[in-house]
Amino acid sequence: MTYHFQNPPQDVIFDILKTAKTIAVVGLSNREETAAYRVSKLMQEAGYTIIPVNPKLAGQTILGELTYASLQEVPVHVDIVDVFRRSEFLADVARDFIETDADVFWAQLGLESQEAEEVLRQAGRHQIVMNKCIKIEYLNMTEA
Secondary structure, eight states: OOOOOOOHHHHHHHHHHOOOOOEEEEEEOOOOTTTHHHHHHHHHHHTTTTEEEEEGGGEEEETTTTSSSSSSGGGGSSSSSEOOOOOOGGHHHHHHHTTSOOOOOEEOOOOHHHHHHHHHTTTTTOOEOSOOOHHHHHHHHHHH
């Protein structure tokens, strides 16, 4: 049997995007051709604060924002953690996530992990979105 994650209903996803202000992007780099960069730039232009999280680029600036090595180092409250790392890394990111007070764990389009879901749910963290592009969902919400 193949694992398939069940996302929250569409109206809940829109509510998440309507109330969120700060998005930490795990795996964001300064390479403008990447999906992570393009999505983050659009979300930043839409008014969200983007916080880059990338251990290799910690201390550098991406999209005008200081890059942190880990989620735990981010000094402000994060509404959404948007993950641009391969599925096999999602459980590790989930373990970092539950050590913060971030609200929503969001894995980008094409990414899902049963282990990550189990880690999050066992920690009582139930706001989980996987295999959805935050940019597409935002654009759908603004057109709705």
